[in-house]
Amino acid sequence: MLVGRTLGGMSDEVAIRVRGLRKAYGDNVAVAGLDLDVHRGEVFALLGPNGAGKSTTVEILEGYRRRDAGEVQVLGIDPESVLGTRRARSSEGLAADWRSRVGIVLQGTGEFDELTVAEVVSHFAGFYPSGDDPDKVIERVGLAGKARARTHTLSGGQKRRLDVALGIIGRPALLFLDEPTTGFDPEARREFWELIRDLSAAGTTIVLTTHYLDEAEALADRVGVIAGGRLIEVAAPDSLGRRREALATVSWRTPDGQVESAESATPTALVTELAARFGGEVPGLTVTRPTLEDIYLRMIGQR
Amino acid sequence: MTTTTKPAAPVAAPATRRLGPARLALRQGRLEIRQFLRSRESVVFTLGFPVIMVLIFASIFKDEIAPGVSYTQYFVTGMIATGLMTVSFQNLGIWIPIERDRGVLKRYRGTPMPKWVWFAGKVIMVLVTGVVMTALLLAVSVTLFDLDLPGTATAWLTFGWVSTLGITACTLCGIAISSLARTARSGSAVVTPVALVLQFISGVFFVFTNLPDWMQQVAAIFPLKWMCQGLRAVFLPESFGAQEPGGSFELTRVALVLAAWCVIGLVLCLTTFRWTTRRDG
Numbered sequence: 177m178l179v180g181r182t183l184g185g186m187s188d189e190v191a192i193r194v195r196g197l198r199k200a201y202g203d204n205v206a207v208a209g210l211d212l213d214v215h216r217g218e219v220f221a222l223l224g225p226n227g228a229g230k231s232t233t234v235e236i237l238e239g240y241r242r243r244d245a246g247e248v249q250v251l252g253i254d255p256e257s258v259l260g261t262r263r264a265r266s267s268e269g270l271a272a273d274w275r276s277r278v279g280i281v282l283q284g285t286g287e288f289d290e291l292t293v294a295e296v297v298s299h300f301a302g303f304y305p306s307g308d309d310p311d312k313v314i315e316r317v318g319l320a321g322k323a324r325a326r327t328h329t330l331s332g333g334q335k336r337r338l339d340v341a342l343g344i345i346g347r348p349a350l351l352f353l354d355e356p357t358t359g360f361d362p363e364a365r366r367e368f369w370e371l372i373r374d375l376s377a378a379g380t381t382i383v384l385t386t387h388y389l390d391e392a393e394a395l396a397d398r399v400g401v402i403a404g405g406r407l408i409e410v411a412a413p414d415s416l417g418r419r420r421e422a423l424a425t426v427s428w429r430t431p432d433g434q435v436e437s438a439e440s441a442t443p444t445a446l447v448t449e450l451a452a453r454f455g456g457e458v459p460g461l462t463v464t465r466p467t468l469e470d471i472y473l474r475m476i477g478q479r
Numbered sequence: 480m481t482t483t484t485k486p487a488a489p490v491a492a493p494a495t496r497r498l499g500p501a502r503l504a505l506r507q508g509r510l511e512i513r514q515f516l517r518s519r520e521s522v523v524f525t526l527g528f529p530v531i532m533v534l535i536f537a538s539i540f541k542d543e544i545a546p547g548v549s550y551t552q553y554f555v556t557g558m559i560a561t562g563l564m565t566v567s568f569q570n571l572g573i574w575i576p577i578e579r580d581r582g583v584l585k586r587y588r589g590t591p592m593p594k595w596v597w598f599a600g601k602v603i604m605v606l607v608t609g610v611v612m613t614a615l616l617l618a619v620s621v622t623l624f625d626l627d628l629p630g631t632a633t634a635w636l637t638f639g640w641v642s643t644l645g646i647t648a649c650t651l652c653g654i655a656i657s658s659l660a661r662t663a664r665s666g667s668a669v670v671t672p673v674a675l676v677l678q679f680i681s682g683v684f685f686v687f688t689n690l691p692d693w694m695q696q697v698a699a700i701f702p703l704k705w706m707c708q709g710l711r712a713v714f715l716p717e718s719f720g721a722q723e724p725g726g727s728f729e730l731t732r733v734a735l736v737l738a739a740w741c742v743i744g745l746v747l748c749l750t751t752f753r754w755t756t757r758r759d760g
Contacts, residue, residue, distance in 0.1 A: 238589065239589075240585070240588070240589070240755070268593060271591075272591035272593065273591070275589065275590060275591040276590075276591040278589075280586075280589040282582060282585065282586065282589070284582050287581045287582075287583065288514070288583060289514070289518070290513075290514050290517035290518050291510070291513065291514060291517075295510070295513075299506065299510055300590060302498055302503070302506055303498075303503075303590040303591050303592040304590070304591060305497045305591075342586065346590070346591070
């Protein structure tokens with residue numbers, strides 16, 4: 177658990193600054209006035225149900241999609257200028273420079289059927305001015321044993337690792353990860369988390385979208401919850417939705433085998449009392465606080 | 480529980496080395512060719528199809544269509560033109576939607592790769608397969624069906640520019656038509672009928688002047704008819720020109736029509752090309 181990472185000591189430069197972002201598809205408003213700040217060097221997780229505007233927001237930040245209104249700055253540049261629209265257009269050189277500092281792991285995998293892992297990774301490395309060593313990156317994402325395999329022979333989780341390899345091959349200052357661990361087995365997820373922590377420790381700013389709340393909790397300095405096209409709350413994972421103040425649930429087994437539970441603001445006192453009542457060990461004792469998932473579902477459910 | 484203070488970002492980036500344009504284009508071309516060669520179906524279909532067609536048709540029809548001109552000679556010129564269209568128009572029109580649907584294009588778009596590099600890769604792939612296919616067709620036709628290679632420098636020159644203009648027009652149109660396909664699978668459904676109809680009305684299988692007048696008029700709008708006619712100027716005797724609809728091989732008109740299609744194709748590419756699928760914005 178990473179607690180107490182303070183950002184105050186760091187330069188408060190922002191990596192991403194969004195104000196009043198709006199985007200509609202016809203009558204369907206996907207993003208309705210979203211504000212967001214992501215600091216340099218932090219791991220920021222965006223949570224939200226499908227259709228809440230998460231992917232649209234991320235794709236606007238990645239320079240894939242136009243917006244209808246609002247201000248967006250990513251690493252000091254309006255991503256729309258990289259896309260080259262009527263509103264904004266930056267020079268090829270500036271756009272390429274921005275692209276080389278932004279790593280993207282898209283939601284779907286782009287498959288290069290007939291090429292091998294090593295071929296694809298070293299090909300992409302060539303696009304970046306200070307690209308990383310392909311062999312090293314392949315090793316880092318855990319595909320060393322598959323370097324010579326054609327990409328279509330990879331399993332779902334392995335393809336995802338290839339995606340991650342392509343996202344970090346350019347040694348980005350800012351990395352977008354859109355549901356990166358979908359299809360991973362638990363062990364692979366843990367390994368992936370280590371990789372993200374490494375990248376973060378080396379100073380990479382990371383924006384992560386995920387449906388796995390434990391993933392957000394394990395990795396993120398801050399989480400933002402998107403619902404209905406707005407960011408409804410931003411907080412550290414352990415304080416989201418007033419989680420710190422939430423009541424604890426104590427449950428135990430009564431002598432006749434029933435499970436009993438009680439919510440309490442003072443669980444220690446309750447456990448002490450139970451211990452006295454049972455004369456020592458309390459059978460089946462658990463003390464839990466609402467998980468991030470409980471809090472999140474409550475927040476989403478209120479809407 | 481650990482309290483982590485993040486170290487400042489190490490700025491120990493290695494000396495920047497940005498690849499030059501020529502190198503970027505060549506790498507991309509090599510990657511495309513490698514991908515092409517490794518997908519067996521496309522190799523067989525693209526390179527093998529014209530050769531098989533020549534073997535079949537030249538074995539069935541052995542007549543002379545004019546004094547000193549065999550049907551085989553006529554047909555081979557048409558198949559070279561068709562082959563050039565296959566490696567460019569059909570190949571791109573079918574494969575680009577597949578790559579777009581798979582998200583390959585979107586992924587390229589997220590890198591600092593200059594956009595033109597991706598197109599350059601496709602063009603290099605088309606040119607290389609076009610040359611290989613033409614050489615293969617000529618080799619088969621010369622050894623098995625007594626086709627005469629062009630005897631003069633002028634004829635070779637004509638061969639060169641007709642093929643180049645033709646393949647350029649077809650490449651641009653192939654890239655342009657790729658944006659019509661909504662999904663990976665619909666690429667071939669869009670492109671194949673167009674190519675097949677053009678082959679029938681442009682005088683590939685039948686002697687062009689034997690076709691109904693209206694059909695000739697329709698064919699004259701599109702590039703394939705003019706590619707065939709330009710190649711006939713290369714491989715058939717000068718005298719055959721008198722039998723063309725215009726009374727000669729009309730090389731100037733061939734150049735003009737093909738150049739016009741290059742312009743149309745380019746404009747369509749620049750205005751309609753999509754890096755992502757429709758549902759993907």
